[in-house]
Amino acid sequence: MGFFDWLSSGPEFARTGSNPADLVLVNGRVLTSDPGGRRVEAFAVRGGRFVYVGAEGGVGDYVGPDTEVIDAKDRVVTPGFIDSHCHLLWIGALGPVLSQDLYFCKDFDKATGIIRAHADRNPDLPFVFCMGWEQDLVPGGVVRKEDLDAVIPDRPLILWSECAHRGWVNSAALEHMRERNPKVFEQLYPVIGEDGEPTGEFLTFWFIDMWDFFTWDEIGEEMREKMLAGMADAVKMSLSLGVTAVDDVMVHRPFIPTILEFRRRGGFDDFRARGTFYVNHHMVKEEEWLRSFLAEWKDLGERESDARLVLGESIKMGTDGVAANHTAYLLEPYSDMPDSRGESSWTQEDFNRVVEIADGLGLQVCTHACGDAAIRMAVNGYESVAPAEGGLAMPHRVDHCSMPAREDIPRMGRLGICAAMQPTHFVSGPTDEKSLGPERIATTQPFRSLADAGVLIGFGSDYCAGPLNPVYGLLVAATRINYRMKVEWGPDEKIDIETAIRHWTIDSAKTMLMDAEIGSIEVGKQADFAVFxxxxxxxxxxxxxxxxxLEVGAMDDFVDLTYVGGKQAFRKE
Structure with a gap:
């Protein structure tokens, strides 16, 4: 008898319980992620919430004539995983217009073939947009607009790096972007060549928004429908991996109506998401507008947020880039570029000012900060709104928190600053190791040191700059395996799998201000869970x-069942 035959039949019960539930799960190894870290055998669900969590002997009273009974057959059951930092909705929407087939492509000829095939499949799109490009595909590692003109000469071609922080465009795209929106064009930091003209490379491409340069009329209503379908596909993928809630940390203003339309069509009926609005460092120059919009953002959340979709509670900023392209902001120079420490996107004064505005409105601030100097800037900014005694009233976050200086870790713990981290980023690559050097890269992602200092850690994927599947992050957090498949960087920072699961469930919920409702299997909470x-x-x-x-994709079938609010949202075929 197969597993799913057992799901329909279940163990024998008299089905005469005096307190019948809608659903009962028994014979499980249930990791509750509750305050005591309990493991139990059974739970009961009624009205979408857990009404019993405990020993199998106590669940019989919840089994009535119509109760669905799941025999987990000694399988591991966890709370639904909660991704505290990703771009699921945004990348899902871009899916129909954005090819991701360049990821893991290591050959220039194959890459150009992928780009041209994507262009041929989408002849009506006003641009060709691909993600996952690695500049090392070009001999010498220097990509110029002329190189890309040879690939696509007659349409705007836009390539997004595998880490989402750099971009490259051909001449047609460069001229279109510069003419259509010169202000945002400059904000993306185009690289200027010796001739005084842009080379086609951009250094701060992480906040690229196609709607800054193209209109819905140009893209077309048919493509908008495909984008909504792409969001639905992204949600289905997430549920198949046991991920039941996400924080999409790159919500642009033009995307908000699409999120609301997606909900209207039932997109969040079996899923939960928080949208975090992105504030770039140029917005502070228009402080009154920014203050007014953030107040509107909060008001929108109060009007529109519900149990499935939360808006208007959080904003994201970014104080640097990433080490691989020398845009992470460091306290000491790069190992392979001794005259550079990178630089921050913000001045400390401007950053503090936005933190003050957001904190005053009751908005949580989530700051992208990879380098130790960038993390210090974020900690300094949060400390500026902390009371003289005690920690922050609002648990602001350092997102990524890749290489905090040792002296800043206890400051984070004392202030109550959270860290939203993505374990798979630890794997890194040759470029990261070269830029940081072997000693410094070994100190990255210090999970244990942060936790020992009292820093709340929430785990996530940074999808699609990392695999959405939590299994890969759990593996990396517990082994510290790097890109060479060796354990040689900071092995003392390893954590056990069950702790990593807590970081991906209840701790992530706390970093997203959602722990009263989700994140653990406890009586009264929403019944979100996964059966492995x-x-x-x-x-x-x-x-x-x-x-x-262990390669990406090989472990995507580990989850058998996912439930959200007591309702089956995924079942493996």
């Missing part, structure tokens, strides 16, 4: 590492 067919607690065992393929 492959035991995640064995991810860091030598047996697992020797018997499983």
């Amino acid at each position: 067919g492959t035991d995640p607690l064995k991810l860091d065992s030598w047996w697992f590492l020797l018997t499983h393929k």
